[in-house]
Amino acid sequence: MANAEKTLSQAIMGRRATPSFDGTPIPAADLLRILDAGLRAPSGYNMQPWRFVVVQSPEQKRRLRGASYNQAKVEEASAVIVACGDTDGWRKDLDLMLQRGRSGGMPESYADQARSSVPNFFSSFNSEQMKGWLNKHVMVAFTHMLLMAEVMGYDTAPMEGFEQDKVHEVLKLPLSYWVVALLGIGHVRGSDKYDGGRFDMGHTVFWEEYGRQMK
Numbered sequence: 001m002a003n004a005e006k007t008l009s010q011a012i013m014g015r016r017a018t019p020s021f022d023g024t025p026i027p028a029a030d031l032l033r034i035l036d037a038g039l040r041a042p043s044g045y046n047m048q049p050w051r052f053v054v055v056q057s058p059e060q061k062r063r064l065r066g067a068s069y070n071q072a073k074v075e076e077a078s079a080v081i082v083a084c085g086d087t088d089g090w091r092k093d094l095d096l097m098l099q100r101g102r103s104g105g106m107p108e109s110y111a112d113q114a115r116s117s118v119p120n121f122f123s124s125f126n127s128e129q130m131k132g133w134l135n136k137h138v139m140v141a142f143t144h145m146l147l148m149a150e151v152m153g154y155d156t157a158p159m160e161g162f163e164q165d166k167v168h169e170v171l172k173l174p175l176s177y178w179v180v181a182l183l184g185i186g187h188v189r190g191s192d193k194y195d196g197g198r199f200d201m202g203h204t205v206f207w208e209e210y211g212r213q214m215k
């Protein structure tokens with residue numbers, strides 16, 4: 001069971017990338033709630049190009065660890081959500097997106113326009129551009145899930161340390177899938193990691209134009 005819920009602000013301020021998990025099982029209802037938070041993320045044209053594979057079984061977590069530079073937390077986590085993007089998603093899902101949109105009130109004029117503008121937009125992408133576009137979108141959904149899990153009292157570990165080909169093989173992913181990141185969820189074992197700190201706003205935020213600091 002997760003602990004009492006935190007506010008979003010508490011979750012953001014108190015989160016750490018979890019170094020090690022205790023492996024206690026996560027209730028299915030909690031996992032579904034976390035996944036649902038991801039699916040509610042915004043996306044360009046509402047194309048929802050993300051795809052997730054939830055890994056919970058000990059055997060599959062062990063295999064996934066082998067595809068993730070042997071990171072122990074992949075095997076220790078209660079669940080690992082493997083966040084992917086589908087490079088062909090826009091082709092497969094355009095009609096579905098329009099159908100859902102129209103039942104929610106999408107104007108017919110917008111639907112008509114999207115029928116041509118969406119294929120025009122995506123068909124000009126080369127493979128690198130598509131991966132960049134997918135990374136952007138999948139990470140929005142990923143962050144929704146990470147924060148929902150933290151709000152629910154879970155600890156999380158985002159991971160980019162994996163080998164694309166090996167994860168493909170372990171999960172039997174279609175060729176059109178691009179693996180973006182892994183999200184370990186569970187309860188921290190032992191103490192949390194040190195706080196690495198953050199750069200001051202003056203270092204990373206500009207006002208009105210590059211280089212200008214807040215008055």
Ligand SMILES: Cc1cc2nc3c(=O)[nH]c(=O)nc-3n(C[C@H](O)[C@H](O)[C@H](O)COP(=O)(O)O)c2cc1C
Pocket residue numbers: 015016017018071158159160161162181193194195196197
């Ligand atoms: C997209 C992403 C990928 C990451 N990949 C890994 C990883 O593969 N292994 C790991 O131990 N930590 C990984 N981290 C965790 C970072 O090292 C950690 O977030 C950073 O050091 C700051 O620490 P904090 O999150 O506890 O503040 C990743 C974080 C992000 C956002």
